[in-house]
Amino acid sequence: MSAKTADFEIRNLCASVEGKPILQGVSLKINKGENHALMGPNGSGKSTLANVIMGHPAYEVTGGDILFHGQNIVELEPEERARLGLFLAFQYPVAIPGVTVAKFLKTAVDAVRGVQNVKPAEFMKELRENSEYLEVDKAFLNRFMNDGFSGGEKKRMEILQMLMLKPGIAIMDETDSGLDIDALKIVSKGVNRLVGPAFGLLVITHYERILNYIKPDHLHILMQGRVVLSGGPELVKELEQKGYDWVREKFGEEVLVV
C-alpha cells in the first residue's frame, strides 16, 4: 500500500455498545477504485463496524479515528457522513409506511446533492434508468418504502439507493444474506455499475458466494473486534477451503492477548 493517505481510513477504531467493547482496534484503508471484502464469524463485530462507520447512536466510539478524504468524521452526524459520500447498504432495511419509494429517493438525493442541484426531470430520468437496470418495475416506485417488501426487494432497493446517491465509499452489510442466486446476480450487477476509479467498496459478508460476482482486490478477516488478517483474492479461496477454524487457530493466541 502506498504511503499517501487513503481516501478512507479507519485507524485503531474501538467502539462499545451499552458499555460492552465490540471493536477493539480496527484498522483498514480503502481507496477509491478498490473493492474490499470483510469476512468474519458471527459476533466478530462486522455489523458493528458498518454501523459505527455511519455513526449509529447506539454505539460509542471509545478510541481511534475514521478519516474520509483526510477528515476525521467520528464526531459527525450520520447525515453529514452521507453527504460527504459515505453509503451503507443495510442488512435490515427499515420500512417507512406512507412514504413512496420515489418520494424517499427524491428526498435522499435532494439531501445529499443539495436540492438546488437536482433538476426534477433529470432525477426522473436517472431514476428510470437505474430502475430498469436493476429490473425494478415502475409500479414499485409508488409503493411505500420497504413496507411489505420481500427480503430480495429490500436489498434491491438498497442498491437502487446506492446507484442514485453515487457514493464515494460504500459499505454493504451482508447484502447477500437471504438472496437467491437471481437476486444476487442483479444486486451484483448494480454494484458493478458503480465500480470504477471514483468508487471504493467494502463488502461485508459471511459467504464468499457474492465475491464471485463482486471481485475483491483485498480481503480482511475480522475476529473478536480486530482485523486479524488482510490479503488478496487468494485468501478468499483459502478461507473457502479451510473455514474460519483455520484463521482462529492461526490468530487465536493473538486475539486472546487483547
Next chain:
Amino acid sequence: MSEKSAEQVLADSEYKYGFVTDVEADTIPMGLNEDIIRMLSEKKGEPEWMLEWRLKAYRRWLKMKEPRWANLDFPPIDFQALRYYSAPKKRAEAEIDPELQKTFERLGIPLHERNRLEGVAVDAVFDSVSVATTHKEMLKEKGVIFCSFSEAIREHPDLVKKYMGTVVPYTDNFYAALNAAVFSDGSFCYIPKGVRCPIELSTYFRINAMETGQFERTLIVAEDDSYVSYLEGCTAPLRDRNQLHAAVVELIAMDNAQIKYATVQNWYAGDKEGKGGIYNFVTKRGHCRGRHSKISWTQVEAGSAITWKYPGCVLEGDHSVGEFYSVALTNNKMQADTGTKMIHIGNHTRSTIVSKGISAGESNNTYRSLLQILPDAKHCRNHTQCDSMLIGPLCKANTFPNIEAENGSAVLEHEATTSRISEEQLFYLKCRGIKEEDAVSLVVNGFCKEVLKQLPLEFAVEAIKLLEMKLDKSVG
C-alpha cells in the same frame, strides 16, 4: 456524536402565531348570567326569538353537569371568570380595521379584495365577531349564501330558525348548551338545490383577547344534489392562562348532497411545561338527512392544551355515507380525547373512520369512538382504521372504540396498530443524508398520508407545514 431524539425535535418546535393584535375592544363585563346574555344579544342587535333561544339554553345549562368522562385532566373551569363577548371596535361599514387586516395577513389570510386568496372564500372571525367575508358577491350569483352567523340571523332568519339546533340541540351536552347561550358569531352556509359550490368556503378563527372564551357556531345546509367543501382554520396568541373555545358545528345534507368539512386546528397548545393553551371543547355533527347524501369530516388537530371533540355523522337517509379522517398530534403536556360517532339509522348506510394519533413528549392522546347500528338499519357497513404512533418513552396513546351493533346484517371491520418512531428508522433516514427534523416529519407525514390526501391541495400543504412546524425546532 450529538444525538437529538425525535421527541426533543418535537418539543423544541415553536408556535409562530402567538402574537397579540393591539385593537381596542368592545367587551361586556366578565361573568355569566341572564343579564349578560341579554346584553350580548342586544349588542348584536338580535331579534327576540334569538334571545329566547339563548335564555332557554342557558337555563338548561344551569341544570347540567360538566362532563368528566373523557380521559382528560384539568382543573375546574370558573365560568364566571370568563368574558363572553369581545369585538374589535371602530368598525365603520365596509371598512376593515387595518390592524385586523395586518393580523390576518400575518396569518396568511389576506382579506382585502385586491389580494384575497383565489379559489377560496374566507369568513374571518376575530374573537367574538366576523370581521370580513370574501368572495360574497360571486357566491351570491350562484345562490350560495356564505356569511357570518350574525348576518344570517338578520338576513336569513327563516333558514336559521328552520335548521339551527336541529343537529346539535342545546340539550345535547354541557358545552353545546353553553355555546347556544353565549355564541357570538360563526359562519353560515346555504347551498341551494343542484348547486355545486364553485370555490372552497372557509372560516378562519382567531382568538385574540385575554380571558375571553370563543363560542362560535357554524351551520351548513346543503340542499338536494348540491356540493360544498368547507375549511376551518384556527390560531390564538401565546398566553399563560388557559382559554376556552367551545364551538358547535352543524351540517345538514339532503338527498344526494355532499359536504366535505375540513379542520386544521392550530390553537395555542401551551408551553413545554403545560402552562396556558386553549381548551378546545367542540361539538361537531353532521346529519345525512337525504338518501345518498354524504358528509366527510377531515381534521388535523395539532394545537390546543386539551382537545375534546368527536365530529360525527347521523346517517339517516338510506345509502348515506359518513366519513371521518383524523390526525391528532399531541406534544409536551397536551391532552387530546378525540374520535367520532357514526350513528347508522338508514338502510345501506356506510361509514369510514381513519384515525391517526401521534403522541410525543409527555402528552396523552386518546381515540374514542361510538359506532352504532340501530335495530332497523339493514345492511350497514363500517370500516375503521385506527393507528397510533408514539414518539419517545413518556407519552401515552389510548384507544376506546365502542361498537353497538343491533342489526345482524351489519358488516363491521376494525383495524388498529400502534407503532413507534424508532431509532432505527431515524438512523436509516439519516444515513441517506436526511437530517433529523426532516426524517421525523417524513415518517409522520407518511403515517398521516391517508388523512392528508383527503384535504384540498392548498390545505394539505398548510397541514403538512403545520405538522412540520410542530416538528421542526428551527421554525418560529
